[in-house]
Amino acid sequence: MFKKARLRLLLRGVGLANTLVVITIMVTLAFTVASVSFSHLSVSNRLSNAEVARNRAESVVAMAIDRVITDREASNPDFAGTVTLPVPASEPPGSGVACFDELQAQAQQIPHSTNNITADVSKIGALGRVVPAHGIHVIGVGRCNGVERRVEAVLLIPKFPFSIASSGRITSNGGLKVVSLDDLSLLASGGLASIPPDQLNPGDIASNSNDASQAMNLQGTGIHITGDARAVGGIDYDTGTVVVDGSVLPNSDKTYLPKLNLSDYDPASKPGLVTVSGNQSNLEVDNWTRSSGDLFVSGGLKLDSGVLYVDGNLSVNGGISGKGAVIVTGSIEVFGGGVQASDNVAAILAGQGLKLQANQADQAQIKGLIYTEGDLSADWVTLGGATVANASGAGSQVTLNNTDIAYNESATDFSITVGGGSVSAFPPSPGPWNGPASAISNTYRPTNHLSPSCPDLVPFSFKPVLSTAPPPSFFYQPGPPPSYAVPDAATLAGQVQWQVQVGSQPATTVSYTDLLSTLRNQMSSELGAEYSAGDDTNIDRTFFTGYPAPAPPGPKYIETYVQNSLVSDYEASLPLIEMNDYLADNSPASDWGSGSTPQIGEEFTISLNDGLFANLRDKMKVLYWGDQW
Numbered sequence: 001m002f003k004k005a006r007l008r009l010l011l012r013g014v015g016l017a018n019t020l021v022v023i024t025i026m027v028t029l030a031f032t033v034a035s036v037s038f039s040h041l042s043v044s045n046r047l048s049n050a051e052v053a054r055n056r057a058e059s060v061v062a063m064a065i066d067r068v069i070t071d072r073e074a075s076n077p078d079f080a081g082t083v084t085l086p087v088p089a090s091e092p093p094g095s096g097v098a099c100f101d102e103l104q105a106q107a108q109q110i111p112h113s114t115n116n117i118t119a120d121v122s123k124i125g126a127l128g129r130v131v132p133a134h135g136i137h138v139i140g141v142g143r144c145n146g147v148e149r150r151v152e153a154v155l156l157i158p159k160f161p162f163s164i165a166s167s168g169r170i171t172s173n174g175g176l177k178v179v180s181l182d183d184l185s186l187l188a189s190g191g192l193a194s195i196p197p198d199q200l201n202p203g204d205i206a207s208n209s210n211d212a213s214q215a216m217n218l219q220g221t222g223i224h225i226t227g228d229a230r231a232v233g234g235i236d237y238d239t240g241t242v243v244v245d246g247s248v249l250p251n252s253d254k255t256y257l258p259k260l261n262l263s264d265y266d267p268a269s270k271p272g273l274v275t276v277s278g279n280q281s282n283l284e285v286d287n288w289t290r291s292s293g294d295l296f297v298s299g300g301l302k303l304d305s306g307v308l309y310v311d312g313n314l315s316v317n318g319g320i321s322g323k324g325a326v327i328v329t330g331s332i333e334v335f336g337g338g339v340q341a342s343d344n345v346a347a348i349l350a351g352q353g354l355k356l357q358a359n360q361a362d363q364a365q366i367k368g369l370i371y372t373e374g375d376l377s378a379d380w381v382t383l384g385g386a387t388v389a390n391a392s393g394a395g396s397q398v399t400l401n402n403t404d405i406a407y408n409e410s411a412t413d414f415s416i417t418v419g420g421g422s423v424s425a426f427p428p429s430p431g432p433w434n435g436p437a438s439a440i441s442n443t444y445r446p447t448n449h450l451s452p453s454c455p456d457l458v459p460f461s462f463k464p465v466l467s468t469a470p471p472p473s474f475f476y477q478p479g480p481p482p483s484y485a486v487p488d489a490a491t492l493a494g495q496v497q498w499q500v501q502v503g504s505q506p507a508t509t510v511s512y513t514d515l516l517s518t519l520r521n522q523m524s525s526e527l528g529a530e531y532s533a534g535d536d537t538n539i540d541r542t543f544f545t546g547y548p549a550p551a552p553p554g555p556k557y558i559e560t561y562v563q564n565s566l567v568s569d570y571e572a573s574l575p576l577i578e579m580n581d582y583l584a585d586n587s588p589a590s591d592w593g594s595g596s597t598p599q600i601g602e603e604f605t606i607s608l609n610d611g612l613f614a615n616l617r618d619k620m621k622v623l624y625w626g627d628q629w
Contacts, residue, residue, distance in 0.1 A: 060142065064113060116137070163178045184410075192406060200226065219242070235249075300317075327347075335358075353372065378401070381403050460503065
């Protein structure tokens with residue numbers, strides 16, 4: 001009986017233990033489920049916060065881009081501050097920020113953004129990112145409840161982004177290649193065909209024609225658009241023969257096209273203007289040149305840092321070569337080929353139509369800026385730079401056959417120094433001094449002044465004859481570095497004629513080397529027998545330095561006069577700034593050379609980019625947009 005009672009007790013204990021184990025397991029499972037639930041809620045919240053943080057980062061990037069462009073379009077200085085996203089109180093706590101100031105960014109412990117929109121060269125931004133010229137690099141940082149996310153964008157905003165753009169229809173029947181090049185000098189060695197493919201960049205083409213089906217009509221073989229083809233109307237192209245590497249964008253918004261006022265470039269009032277008219281052969285333009293009326297040129301037109309303005313029509317047989325500008329109020333026709341040297345660029349502006357006609361055996365090449373307010377046709381031509389056809393009304397009709405177009409942004413701001421291609425680049429020869437050139441006048445007390453027959457005081461005067469001027473080479477200092485400068489006083493005095501008059505003696509003009517002896521001779525003639533050897537010494541030390549005896553009070557030394565008066569007078573009349581500007585851009589020369597009459601080089605610019613940089617948003621290209629962790 002005792003054993004049965006013990007067995008019942010043991011069985012009861014086992015049941016209790018099992019019950020406790022089951023309860024423990026159930027409690028553990030309950031806590032585990034609760035823990036998993038809380039963990040799931042935490043992960044869910046973090047993901048939600050991360051999504052909000054990323055949205056804030058992307059929003060502040062968009063705000064920063066808008067701020068940079070808005071400031072630039074308003075001609076304000078390049079934006080270099082901080083952009084902050086407003087976070088309403090109703091939203092989870094956090095922020096959105098992008099900072100273009102490196103120090104401010106460091107203070108906020110975020111990478112800085114880079115505004116390089118006005119620069120012509122690339123630079124390294126935050127995180128080692130290369131920011132292209134005319135580009136911006138934006139890093140937006142978003143935060144929400146302690147979770148941070150970053151969005152990074154690199155955008156390019158070129159000044160004028162199209163290889164060729166027209167206000168009207170663009171047509172090609174074959175042989176058209178559109179690219180962009182970083183270096184136009186590469187074209188000189190054989191055109192696009194000689195340039196390795198890895199040096200060719202995408203080039204875009206645009207038409208503002210609203211023709212519903214053929215605003216752009218590309219047919220035939222050998223047509224390759226390496227960038228985008230864009231038109232307000234329709235784009236008709238043969239998909240079997242025409243290659244477009246970028247996007248085909250019919251029904252697009254209008255492209256911004258610049259409008260130039262050609263009369264602004266009329267050189268009619270320029271000094272030294274060269275006039276031509278009628279028929280010319282082998283015309284070379286190395287200065288401001290103008291034709292009132294139609295001009296016909298045979299044998300080719302060569303530009304040597306000159307500007308040709310024609311108030312009428314221009315016809316050239318033999319091609320255009322060299323460096324300079326051709327501006328014609330009427331139409332331009334150019335027949336014949338010719339390849340420009342690697343460093344030559346030209347601007348060709350036509351108020352009406354522009355026709356460039358060469359042939360396969362003698363192809364033409366023009367590097368620079370091409371602009372017309374009429375129709376444009378080109379055949380067997382390479383156009384390097386930027387080409388714009390912008391007629392009003394129905395727009396310019398552009399026909400491009402057997403033509404290569406290589407865009408280069410630098411050509412959208414064309415600049416030359418007129419007269420910079422020859423001897424005429426030197427500033428003018430120094431003319432007469434324009435200072436007062438007052439005489440040194442005083443009286444001289446002779447050594448024997450106590451003699452009754454000797455005058456007490458002898459009046460005298462001498463002054464530089466300012467009509468004489470040294471040659472330009474006289475002012476050249478070989479350096480280093482080489483420069484043009486007014487030489488020291490004694491050297492300058494040696495270049496001047498001097499007019500001397502003592503007492504009643506007639507005035508005499510002599511060189512600097514004869515000045516001392518002339519003073520002595522005139523004083524001797526004035527004093528006659530009363531003149532003594534002591535007067536020689538007094539004259540020497542009164543007017544010239546370098547003698548051991550102290551000079552008595554009286555007239556200035558000649559060197560002092562030259563230093564204090566002549567040098568300042570001459571320095572004011574010399575074109576020293578222009579001389580040294582020339583020297584900075586050209587090989588040093590000890591003389592001015594020979595040839596045509598020297599003239600000051602004058603800067604001449606044409607820009608497709610208006611001061612407000614209008615429609616920057618239309619030009620903006622996104623090079624990269626994505627998360628940055």
